[in-house]
Amino acid sequence: MAELLASKAMGTSLRRVDGVAKVRGTAPYAFDHPVENPVYLFPVQATIARGTVSWIDTAEAEAVAGVIAVLTHLNAPRLARSDDAEYAVLQGPGIGFRGQFIAAVLAETGEIACHAAGLVAVGYDIAVHDASFTAGHPGQYTPGQVNGGAVPDTAAGDVEAALAEAAVVLDQTYTTPAGHNNPMEPHSTVAAWEGDSLVLYDSTQGVHAVRQTLAPLFGIAPENIQVAAPNVGGGFGSKGLPHAHVVLAVMAAQCSNGRPVKFALTRQQMFSLAGYRTPTVQHVRLGADGAGRLTAISHEVVELTSRIKEFAEQTAVPARMMYAAPNRRTSHRLVPLDVPVPSWMRAPGECPGMFGLETAMDELAEACGLDPLELRARNEPDLDPETGKPFSSRHLLECFTTGAGRFGWDRRSAVPGGRLEDGWRVGIGAASATYPFYRNPGNAARIAYGGDGTYTVQIGAADLGTGSWTVLAQIAADALDCPLEAVRLEIGDTSLPVASVAGGSSGTASWGGTIIAAADAFRKEHGDRPPAGAATQAAAPEDPEAGRYALHSFGAQFAEVRVHADTGELRVSRMLGVFSAGRIINPRTARSQFIGGMTMGIGMALHEAGIMDPRFGLVVNHDLADYHIPANADVGDVDAIWLEEVDLHAGALGARGIGEIGITGAAAAIANAAYNATGIRIRELPLTAEKFLS
């Protein structure tokens, strides 16, 4: 158990330190950075899903006044490595998905580049493509591992025998559609070569990850790449690693006569070039005894990957640790298709997986004649069912009991369809939420004393709009035992000590833990009255408890929905999330993460669905008029609270991370509420009106 850092600045609802600049529009995002004499890039995208470019004619585009260069696979610079097909931009004529870059125009203005891109003529040798995702697809295979590094399949006991003997069996299939991250700020990059050095302003979740990814591609040392990302307008995983547009911008900057290149994806382009969440088909089987105790849990998942690059969403992973049952099985199968490359989207794995599992638990509760909350209580494990280790802190049931009182769970009609108000059927539902604790290695922080009472605290962390600028300053103040005003935080730049990616809800714990270690090292070296100029850099400490505990956050999601009796329209009138996530550093920014996740869960439940037209290999609803996310009017009363707690086994910070748990279980709670309202059980997201038309 690490010695916990005492809270002074931590735990206060400090306002975002970057808030005023953002509201005034003066906080620079990647594309905003003023650079000398920039050139603008607009790409040409493949309009077939598989094949090769047989000819490409750029003459007409090149003839447009203001066009500086047109890049194609015929004249683009060669990369030092092209083994990752997503990054092998313009390295050959091959096309692996519709929307892939096949050319790019550089011009004096974005409008000229866009116009000229439309004048590039292309001929194709078209190959037969396959963009049809089905659970029974003959090409499906077992990936070597799933995202996060877990094994694809697990088995314990004898699931089939247990199901055959179970008093109650639930056997259903749940599906979730493709999801597209769509952060407010589109993916954008400003790239400039200065001799052999590369300078980038990029919209990214990790400046050092960008540097590490690009260095081998361009055959230069990582130190020769500078990446800055002081402000990022959301990422939700889609900016966790660079995508092809960054490679294209950097490559283009090799062909722009030394001028910097500015490139921002359009909203439509983001649908094929920025990653997305795979659709899933989840076969869930649960067996229980007469008292509702689970005897078997089986969660078998089929999902897609791009044929050119594997991404295996870990959808069945939460079923490995949520509930106790002696017989268990999980599996993941991937269908490789000629489609854009899927990637991380807020809570990969837990987000779709907890829809299947938690809807199934609601169904099982009904089949057992139990209140859904009671069913969870009866299946609470003593130890992590997957590893046999103790949980560092597991307060799932406390979340449910706290939330039940506050939300008015007792007003839930035990019989579905029991409440009709003003033409709307009203129902209440609940579901569990969970997300694992990740703390990433490879972080360092530097602390320097200015002599004037201020400390400069440096780490290459990212703030995606989540509040890192604010909470890292709070942590630094307490770690240095100095007033908050004395902290000068610097983040978002590779000139600062190395930092891990803002992903897996790991940022605050990983960076904050490192800042605490650096502060300790600083005080040891320089004492409480350091001389001006005193400085110390330190890496994150080894965790002496590593591997001893299962560390996960938990939560209880409650939803009240109204389903219109005439039209089937579904509105979420109330939501409450109760979370157990370790120490909360800043209640204001934490609440915004939780309710943001829950709101995104409303989108997942009600709206979001990338519609792939398999004939074209294209997501046809590729803009925000057609791909709906919740509007303000869709978000009723959404509240989040948390248990006051500090995880004693999560380092000196005692915090487990809050960025993703809010979306997990949210869609299941809404679907369960919709069932309670109508008696109609929907197992395919999203919950659109036609599914409730009677």
Add this chain to the structure above:
Amino acid sequence: MRPFDYQQAPDATAAVATVARRPGAMFLGGGTNLVDLMKLGVATPELLVDVSRLPLDTVAELPDGRVRIGAAVPNSDLAAHPLILQRYPVLSQALLSGASGQLRNLATTGGNLLQRTRCPYFQDASLPCNKREPGSGCPARGGYSRNHAILGASDSCVAVHPSDMAVALAALDATVVILGPGGERTLPLTELHRLPGAEPERDTVLAHGELVTAVDLPPGSHRRSAYRKVRDRASFAFALVSVAAVVELADDGGTIAGVRIALGGVAHKPWRAERAEELLRGAQPTETNFGRAAAAELDAAVALAGNAFKIPLAANAMVAVLRDLTGRGGNG
């Protein structure tokens, strides 16, 4: 987006003359639809003639009691106008259910009427579409058809007209005032938009260069009127189906003296439900009669793979609106 020229028209006649002369010229209203389509490469005008600043920006009562809406009146101003709120609540409701506040501030009456379909295949220039490129085919038919037509579609096109405002105007028996190179003509609003037939590239009966200058509403109070829009989001979403209805009850309240119903989201044009109206005129305002009328109207409906739900949904929405307008909830 290809380069284009831009002009502000000095007056309506000049605007018409300029556009009529140049095949590549188009009128520009608020630009909220046309400029998007230009960015997508779906519209490729050489010249935009801006008509949004012409003095066609008033809502006024004419001597005979009709109300004239200028073509350049912004949607938000129209929705908030006292004459509209008092006499034509259905129109105000329809406008406010459309788009977002920002868009309604820019969108004009003329542009709203002439906005183009939101069919995703029409809006992506890399795909075939008979409306955009005659003869190239209609992928919506065998594809993503959830938002498409159930009435009046053809083999070549299953697109729907997206405007909410136009549905209310259809139910109000509005008239469109049109200025062409040869002078002015008027047209019932229900005859402005076409069914796709074999020429889906033609949304309306307007000739190139014809400018909508105004929309006239018939005199009288239409207080017993309402617009119900069924949509995937609580706001900022196009209609799955919508219903505009104007009802008059007989003095004793026991029968329907007059009724006009238009449906949105179901066809290539705002769909006047004439068969339903016929059955309801003189009938008692009962749930059974509403249901029968809705069923009769939708008898001709044909579903695609993805939109069969629209048939019962449209029927339910019609019944719900009529119930509200004739029951105790009806205002008037």
